[in-house]
Amino acid sequence: MSSRRSRSRQSSGVSRISDDQIADLVSKLQQLIPEIRSRRSDKVSSSKVLQETCNYIRSLHREVDDLSDRLSELLESTDSDSAQAAIIRSLLM
Amino acid sequence: MNKLKTRVLSFPLFLSLSLSLSLNIHSLSTSPPTSPPLLSILSFFYPLTLELIMAESPSSSLSNIPDVTSNLSRKKRRKIGPHNPLQLSSVSGQSRWRTESEQQIYSSKLVDVLRNLRRPESASATGRVVRDAADRVLAVSSRGKTRWSRAILTGRLSLRLAQINKKHKKALKPGLSNSRVKKPAGQRKLPPVQKKVKVLSRLVPGCRKLSLPNLLEETTDYIAALEMQVKAMTFLTGLLNGGVSAAGGNDHNISSS
Numbered sequence: 001m002s003s004r005r006s007r008s009r010q011s012s013g014v015s016r017i018s019d020d021q022i023a024d025l026v027s028k029l030q031q032l033i034p035e036i037r038s039r040r041s042d043k044v045s046s047s048k049v050l051q052e053t054c055n056y057i058r059s060l061h062r063e064v065d066d067l068s069d070r071l072s073e074l075l076e077s078t079d080s081d082s083a084q085a086a087i088i089r090s091l092l093m
Numbered sequence: 094m095n096k097l098k099t100r101v102l103s104f105p106l107f108l109s110l111s112l113s114l115s116l117n118i119h120s121l122s123t124s125p126p127t128s129p130p131l132l133s134i135l136s137f138f139y140p141l142t143l144e145l146i147m148a149e150s151p152s153s154s155l156s157n158i159p160d161v162t163s164n165l166s167r168k169k170r171r172k173i174g175p176h177n178p179l180q181l182s183s184v185s186g187q188s189r190w191r192t193e194s195e196q197q198i199y200s201s202k203l204v205d206v207l208r209n210l211r212r213p214e215s216a217s218a219t220g221r222v223v224r225d226a227a228d229r230v231l232a233v234s235s236r237g238k239t240r241w242s243r244a245i246l247t248g249r250l251s252l253r254l255a256q257i258n259k260k261h262k263k264a265l266k267p268g269l270s271n272s273r274v275k276k277p278a279g280q281r282k283l284p285p286v287q288k289k290v291k292v293l294s295r296l297v298p299g300c301r302k303l304s305l306p307n308l309l310e311e312t313t314d315y316i317a318a319l320e321m322q323v324k325a326m327t328f329l330t331g332l333l334n335g336g337v338s339a340a341g342g343n344d345h346n347i348s349s350s
Contacts, residue, residue: 025309032316050289053312057296060319067326068227069220074333075207076219 022046029053195234200325202230225249231322240307241315244299 026046030036033052036044206226228245235242293308294300297315300308 022305025306029309029313032313047286047289050286050293053316054289054292054296057293057312057316057319060316060323061296063323064227064319064326065220065224067323067330068223070330071207071326071333072219072223074330075210075223 026050196321196325196328199230199234199321200329202234203227203325203329206230227322227326231318235314235318239314240300240303240311241298242318248298 023046026049030044030049033049033056035056036049036052203226206229207223210222210226229249232242232245237243290305290308293312294303297308297312300311303311
């Protein structure tokens with residue numbers, strides 16, 4: 001079947017991927033997202049999975065932003081103390 | 094003196110030769126269908142990208158150089174794993190991000206980069222700088238195998254070059270208005286699902302024109318990497334928190350992760 005091989009060069013146009021493949025990948029994605037995983041339902045539609053994926057990625061981005069803000073504040077306060085940096089490195093390595 | 098000069102000159106030549114050779118050999122063995130040649134070259138220059146990250150911070154003291162070379166030698170000793178993450182190895186790809194060692198490697202690299210980071214003038218922009226550095230280190234940790242990591246790294250470079258042409262770039266974006274147009278009847282997927290796919294492709298860096306299976310593969314890897322990033326940064330914040338309160342002599346409970 002020529003439609004089975006999905007060439008990414010044609011990705012901007014019509015994509016000839018079977019629906020089974022899509023459903024399979026979406027179910028794999030479903031396993032990653034904690035909200036859907038905890039619901040234990042097989043009837044989650046693919047649009048719901050995609051929506052939850054987008055929300056999850058956005059929330060992860062927000063968490064990284066918050067953490068980087070906090071880290072920047074902490075780094076400024078510990079900037080003068082090089083002994084702490086040495087401690088951190090010894091703990092991490 | 095002459096001997097020293099020739100040695101200094103020949104080293105970059107040797108490096109570039111070896112890298113180009115490895116590029117040729119690798120492209121013969123496995124041909125990645127999706128990555129354009131420029132970006133695939135970037136994946137082989139990933140040891141040098143760490144230098145790029147260090148070079149972006151203008152603290153060019155000599156103490157950086159032993160760090161960079163030790164990182165380089167560390168990376169060269171590591172074997173390059175199987176190259177096709179877009180096919181069957183999605184499970185191993187995710188579990189790679191979840192290993193403890195990967196998190197520790199990321200944390201140590203992040204600490205290195207953050208220590209040498211340039212301080213912007215405005216206090217509010219520091220968070221952004223840290224976030225960019227964290228993303229860059231995350232992208233480097235991916236070893237150039239995933240599209241989103243390459244997009245992050247090239248995006249930073251092109252952003253610096255194109256800062257003057259920002260208005261020009263904005264004028265060249267007609268695609269946003271076209272995305273609302275309804276697809277022709279030949280499409281198999283329903284429009285609402287397709288809309289969500291578009292939104293998702295915008296969230297994952299570098300995946301706007303990707304086919305759906307590749308996009309989903311990239312998404313799974315990206316989510317695993319983001320989770321690892323959150324864990325590592327939480328860990329670092331906890332460490333620094335504990336350090337700061339200890340140095341300040343407070344009696345708060347030191348919360349270590």
